[in-house]
Amino acid sequence: MTVHEDYVKLVKKFDKSWRVVHENRVPFLKEVIGWLDNPDEQLKIIHIGGTNGKGSTGEMINEVLLAQGYHVGHFASPAVYTSREQISFDDEMITEAEFIKYFKQIYKVVQAHGKGIKDISSFEWWTLVALVSFAEKNADFVVLEVGLGGEQDATNLISSAMLDIFTKISYDHQAILGDKLEGIAKIKAGIIKPGATVISYNGQDVAVKRILKEATETAGAKWYDGKSPVITTFKASPEGTVLKVDGNTDVFLGLAGQYQVLNLNTAIQAVHALRDLGVEISSDAVRNGLKNAKLPGRMEYNAAQNILRDAAHNPDGIRGLVASLAAWKLPFKPTVVLGILRDKNYLSMLEDLLPQVSRVIAVTPANPGRALTADELAAQILELNNTVEVAIADDPTAAITLARQIRENSQTMIVVTGSFYTLRAVKGIKF
Structure with missing residues (x-):
């Protein structure tokens, strides 16, 4: 049997259901990651929640960090053309052979604790493989995007984050998250970790922003209140957008779409916050990273x-x-x-x-x-x-x-x- 056949056979066995409605999922996954010696604890994680814009914001941050020369793990969902898009390291998508390797490594430990393949859902398996692979590859940073919701999402198994970023929070998955915006915001705010710096989308609903601020204080995190980036659009086209960002002219954003300017604002806030935390990021890295930003299936x-x-x-x-x-x-x-x-x-x-x-x-x-x-x-x-x-x-x-x-x-x-x-x-x- 070929590697591809092995891979296809394996992922077909996964339980495709979302388990975010089960309150015991994150505690269980924390237990599982503990069996694996907590690989998340050796990672500097940038956790991104919200409704729309997680992928774009995550990709911009990922590319800026790569342009600075850091090794970056990126976990993003949903995938568009292949599930392997969810896990990339230094912009290289995980191979089928790598996925099988890391899965077997994790599954051996899971079996030793009396659990089977169906005890962990498909998205949970992908999350675990991402974190274990990023730790083994010694990622300098990890950009980790929430799958669905927040508090009960599989990515919330992590114990800490450098940044907790919230893109625009609006209505989606109402059957799971409810049809009240404030209720959705509270669920998404559940990812905020003690000691993290919390960043919010610039156009956030007033009530949503208040909930995020309250959750930040309750969690013992820090609300980012630095100067908002100044962004001017010069030319928009299907290929991308020419911008001026904080005085830097002729910045080209490879992600097309008018709304990307607001996502860019969030990403630049993240860059400023990382600099405040002592992370070296040059203006050239910002320029080159934004030019390289691309997403399959998004504009x-x-x-x-x-x-x-x-x-x-x-x-x-x-x-x-x-x-x-x-x-x-x-x-x-x-x-x-x-x-x-x-x-x-x-x-x-x-x-x-x-x-x-x-x-x-x-x-x-x-x-x-x-x-x-x-x-x-x-x-x-x-x-x-x-x-x-x-x-x-x-x-x-x-x-x-x-x-x-x-x-x-x-x-x-x-x-x-x-x-x-x-x-x-x-x-x-x-x-």
């Missing part, structure tokens, strides 16, 4: 094909996508390949998106249990806006065929969006 633009892939999967994400499309002043309204999960607030997403597009090709995301079918999506679109052209694609290949036909008659941008599962559905199919 991922292919200029040769004029295709944008963006896994905007909730109302906030769609609003950010729409704002970016407007800022780019495109010559034609885009054609959108769209697939949405039924447990999202898809009516709100459609209300924001439809006025900004010329046509929609409805697809069914690659998640049969949660997907809004292409037929259902098309019906909702026609009910909300009968001026938008709608087509239904039975499968991803059909969606691409339709998009190609549209391409023959105009230079319209094609946008693939609505869910990470939508991006996975069209992965590898050429436009």
Whole structure:
């Protein structure tokens, strides 16, 4: 059996359910990490929670630290095209062979304590493998992004953090986190650790910010109240944004999207806070790191094909996508390949998106249990806006065929969006 076959066979055995609703999960995982001699305790961790922007903020910080010459472990979710995207070290994604190695190393200890593979969920296994691998590779820093929620998230097994960063906190996963913003904020604030420096997104809701500040004081952490970065946008395009940051001109941010400027504000606050803690980070490292920042499936633009892939999967994400499309002043309204999960607030997403597009090709995301079918999506679109052209694609290949036909008659941008599962559905199919 090949390494790839071994890897596929292994990950298929994982329990894919989220266990964040179980109050005993984090205490159990703390016990497990203790069996492994607490590798997290030798790591300098930058823990990032929030709703939207965790991936972008984490990637900016990761790239700035790498540009300074540090060795950095980065744990990010959800993955878009392959689960291995979740774990990278010095920008190299974990290999299948490495994952198997670290899994076996951990599983041997887990079995010795009477537990089996199903006693730990898939996301929990990935978290454990990340921390063990980063410790073994002697990472100088670890950028650790929360998966879902905060207090009961698997990443909250860590005992300490240098920085606890909060990106914008808004509504998402209401079935798990509840439908009250303040309640969601309290759950997310549960990651705050004693002694950590706490940083918040600059445009945070007033009530959310108050909750974060109260949680910071209760935990014995320190609220970062340094000077807010001064950021000016000069030119925005699908390839990225030219900016002035704290007096540094001609800074190019490789992550496209108007909303990335607010995420950049959070990342620069983190840079200032790290400097305050004695971490050397030069202006050149900031400039080079931001230029190198890229994320699969997040405002991922292919200029040769004029295709944008963006896994905007909730109302906030769609609003950010729409704002970016407007800022780019495109010559034609885009054609959108769209697939949405039924447990999202898809009516709100459609209300924001439809006025900004010329046509929609409805697809069914690659998640049969949660997907809004292409037929259902098309019906909702026609009910909300009968001026938008709608087509239904039975499968991803059909969606691409339709998009190609549209391409023959105009230079319209094609946008693939609505869910990470939508991006996975069209992965590898050429436009």
